[in-house]
Ligand SMILES: NC(=O)C1=CN([C@@H]2O[C@H](COP(=O)(O)OP(=O)(O)OC[C@H]3O[C@@H](n4cnc5c(N)ncnc54)[C@H](OP(=O)(O)O)[C@@H]3O)[C@@H](O)[C@H]2O)C=CC1
């Protein structure tokens with residue numbers, strides 16, 4: 235089986251380097267030719283959890299370049315949800331329909347929700363499996379990645395159409411490859427709960443760390459911030475529970491636990507805001523606000539944070555007035 239990891243960012247470089255090192259047939263795909271050449275020439279420098287660094291050489295191509303043919307192929311999508319646009323899906327179709335691929339699967343590792351619907355519309359009947367990961371990684375430069383937190387990878391045993399595919403060879407082989415590469419994996423028959431539990435964590439930690447410009451660990455340490463965290467949590471959890479997306483329960487402690495477990499991390503949303511990049515807020519708090527509207531529930535805190543975070547502008551945009 236051939237594995238195509240799309241997106242040479244934090245998660246993409248971490249996964250592709252670990253898979254290549256453990257002997258998987260993997261290609262890492264970049265957006266730019268420049269990054270592909272750099273990785274092709276010098277490899278990915280992967281820092282493990284203990285801080286040790288190792289250069290891993292692996293095939294790396296820019297999107298649009300020639301595809302390695304294989305009868306079985308697993309495409310692991312590690313771009314941000316905001317990068318899933320018509321140009322990317324057209325290029326994905328090129329990879330998925332290439333050569334002799336008879337069995338293909340797409341695995342999505344994005345935080346948030348809404349991206350699978352966009353992909354399904356563009357890719358038609360190709361099976362897509364959602365994966366949720368609690369691993370964390372940081373991209374330090376175009377060829378350097380640091381594994382910053384160990385967790386697990388949960389892969390849905392159903393595709394987006396509800397077909398049970400846990401026994402499909404591509405999926406089985408993908409899970410085996412990830413295990414061999416050192417990741418703890420699970421085949422999940424309840425990915426939905428896992429998605430919404432993670433979404434609630436991201437909906438509280440991400441926009442508030444971006445708002446206050448603090449690390450995850452600093453966020454709850456000040457009482458006003460803790461109050462806002464709690465209110466945002468209550469508003470968001472109420473939507474998921476009323477919508478039947480999460481069983482009634484208390485998910486607050488898990489947010490505090492993750493702040494502590496990832497205390498030195500800058501959340502992905504804070505990193506995006508600081509780098510002047512578009513954030514994933516539309517797929518996180520935007521999804522909660524949309525669900526709230528559907529259920530006739532008000533979500534004023536989510537609504538306000540969406541506009542605040544989307545309103546951050548890059549300094550060079552300020553110049554244009
Ligand atoms: N980092 C983490 O610890 C975790 C991240 N996640 C989720 O995983 C996803 C990826 O996150 P992360 O790795 O941090 O994000 P990064 O921004 O580090 O990486 C995304 C990568 O996608 C690349 N990309 C964008 N457009 C394309 C394209 N058209 N073709 C090929 N590559 C493209 C970007 O390239 P370029 O820079 O050139 O634009 C970038 O290298 C997100 O949805 C995030 O929420 C989930 C759990 C943990």
Ligand SMILES: CC(C)(CO)C(=O)C(=O)O
Pocket residue numbers: 345370435436439440450492496499500501502503
């Ligand atoms: C869990 C958390 C908040 C860890 O930083 C994350 O997933 C993110 O930053 O997007």
